[in-house]
Amino acid sequence: MRQAGRYLPEYREIRAKHKMLEVIRTPELAARVTLQPIERFDLDAAIIFADILNPLIGMGIELDFVEGDGPKIFNPVKSAADVDRLRVPTPEENVGYTLQAIKIVAAELKPKNIPLIGFSGAPFTLSSYLVDGKTNQNLDGLKRFMFSEPRAFFSLQEKLSELIVAYFESQVKAGASALQLFDSWLGALGPVEFEEFAFPYINKIIVETKKRCDVPFIYFAPNTAGLYPKLKELPADVMGVDWRIRLPDASQRLDNKFVLQGNLDPSIMAGPVERALSETKRIMLERPGLKGHIFNLGHGIVPHTPPDNLAKVIAQVRQAQ
Ligand code: CP3
Numbered sequence: 001m002r003q004a005g006r007y008l009p010e011y012r013e014i015r016a017k018h019k020m021l022e023v024i025r026t027p028e029l030a031a032r033v034t035l036q037p038i039e040r041f042d043l044d045a046a047i048i049f050a051d052i053l054n055p056l057i058g059m060g061i062e063l064d065f066v067e068g069d070g071p072k073i074f075n076p077v078k079s080a081a082d083v084d085r086l087r088v089p090t091p092e093e094n095v096g097y098t099l100q101a102i103k104i105v106a107a108e109l110k111p112k113n114i115p116l117i118g119f120s121g122a123p124f125t126l127s128s129y130l131v132d133g134k135t136n137q138n139l140d141g142l143k144r145f146m147f148s149e150p151r152a153f154f155s156l157q158e159k160l161s162e163l164i165v166a167y168f169e170s171q172v173k174a175g176a177s178a179l180q181l182f183d184s185w186l187g188a189l190g191p192v193e194f195e196e197f198a199f200p201y202i203n204k205i206i207v208e209t210k211k212r213c214d215v216p217f218i219y220f221a222p223n224t225a226g227l228y229p230k231l232k233e234l235p236a237d238v239m240g241v242d243w244r245i246r247l248p249d250a251s252q253r254l255d256n257k258f259v260l261q262g263n264l265d266p267s268i269m270a271g272p273v274e275r276a277l278s279e280t281k282r283i284m285l286e287r288p289g290l291k292g293h294i295f296n297l298g299h300g301i302v303p304h305t306p307p308d309n310l311a312k313v314i315a316q317v318r319q320a321q
Contacts (some may be wrong), residue, residue: 001220001266002300003037003047010036015182019299020065024050027100034105038114040074040307041315044294045115047104048171050098052121052182053129055167057160058094059086061130068096069134078145080152088162091170099204106175107300118176120167122183122205123160126197130156139188146197165208172213179209180218180240184299187223194227199234206235216263222299228253238297243268246312247286259292264295264313270305273312280313 004011011033014023023029034049051073057063062074077083091099106116132141146153168179186198206217220240224231231239232254239258241250243265250262268279280295287293295317301310 001047002044002076004033004049005301006303007301007305008036008040008047020051021054022061024054024098026118027097027104028284030098030101031104031108034116035108038109040111041310042318044165045117046109046121047117047180048098048102048176050095050101050119052119052126052184053209054098055095055120056126056130056161058089059163061086061250071129072130072136073133077130077156079125080149080155081154083152083180083209084158086156086159088159094163095167097168099170102171102174102176108178115315116175117178117180118168118171118174119180119182121180122186123157123164123196124189125183125185125203126160126183127153127156128188135183135187139185143188149196153197157197161205164205165212168205168209169209169212172215173211174213178216178218179213180220181205181236183219183221186221186227188192189227191230192229195230199230203234210235220261225250225253227303233266234259237292239294241297247283247293248289251290255293258292260290260296263298265301266305269297269309269313270302273306273309276309276313277316280316281320286319 006012013028016031018026018029023033030049034046037043038046053063064072066072088237092269102116102118109116118288128139131145132139171179181202183202186194189198193234206219216237218238218240219234219236223244226260238261238298239254241247241260241262243263247260247263254315264279264283269276283295
């Protein structure tokens with residue numbers, strides 16, 4: 001959940017000299033940034049530095065991260081013809097730089113016995129950027145496309161699913177020892193649309209990846225407690241949980257099928273440390289009865305988070321373990 005990032009001065013130092021895409025596409029820089037949080041904090045795992053969006057570039061998408069404005073796609077997908085034009089490149093030709101970064105990091109972490117997490121965005125969330133061209137929380141553009149051009153929408157989901165399974169397999173071959181699928185905007189769907197437009201692809205990605213890779217699979221989709229009756233059918237090992245629901249409640253509604261990952265509110269982590277610590281304590285007290293629990297934030301770390309808050313929260317987790 002955004003281990004590296006703007007809250008770390010050593011990350012900002014690298015970003016002052018190199019653009020976001022340059023860091024992602026230079027294996028040595030991506031590896032260095034991946035390792036920064038591991039060197040500073042007592043963490044159990046690292047996550048490879050990349051973004052969910054850069055693998056879209058090889059499909060024919062023009063993408064940039066605009067300073068202060070987030071990701072931008074300059075040729076968004078607006079029609080069936082646009083979907084037809086998208087290529088499905090191999091991971092080696094598309095994101096060879098990330099695979100190289102994974103090799104460097106995995107070699108560094110192996111002696112320390114620290115696993116490296118590989119990741120990808122999920123089809124629905126990637127589509128929201130492809131169609132709307134930027135972050136758009138209400139997803140009106142994507143929904144309009146989905147309802148009015150369902151065949152083009154489904155063809156897009158197929159292409160993305162194929163790309164994602166191959167990407168996951170290549171990350172594990174390069175040295176990743178767990179995988180996480182990020183579905184940040186899935187919560188914009190109601191349960192009926194979720195079943196029709198998103199679930200089949202997420203399910204297929206996990207099934208196909210599990211056939212090819214023997215590693216734990218984490219699925220993360222915030223704001224989705226209303227979708228749990230269907231989400232619980234996914235063959236994932238770990239379910240990411242945001243702060244909008246208590247862990248025991250989430251576990252019960254998911255039939256205790258998953259190890260849970262979460263769920264401290266990132267804005268609490270960023271605020272007065274006393275509250276960050278008391279919330280951490282509460283979350284740790286809620287663990288008994290869960291199938292398993294990986295302490296984490298409920299979403300990505302926010303830029304104004306004091307790094308020392310993280311160090312103190314981690315110490316508190318260790319103490320409660
Ligand atoms: O945590 C890590 O170190 C792993 C790397 C990682 C990044 N993005 C780096 C990044 C991961 C796992 C992501 C996932 C990602 N990217 C998601 C899914 C998780 C989530 O947050 O919901 C999404 C939706 C994106 C798309 C994206 N990338 C957005 C919306 C933004 C802008 C965010 C902002 O606050 O402005 C990015 C940029 C980005 N990706 C940053 C980082 C460290 C900040 C970039 C910078 O240095 O300026």
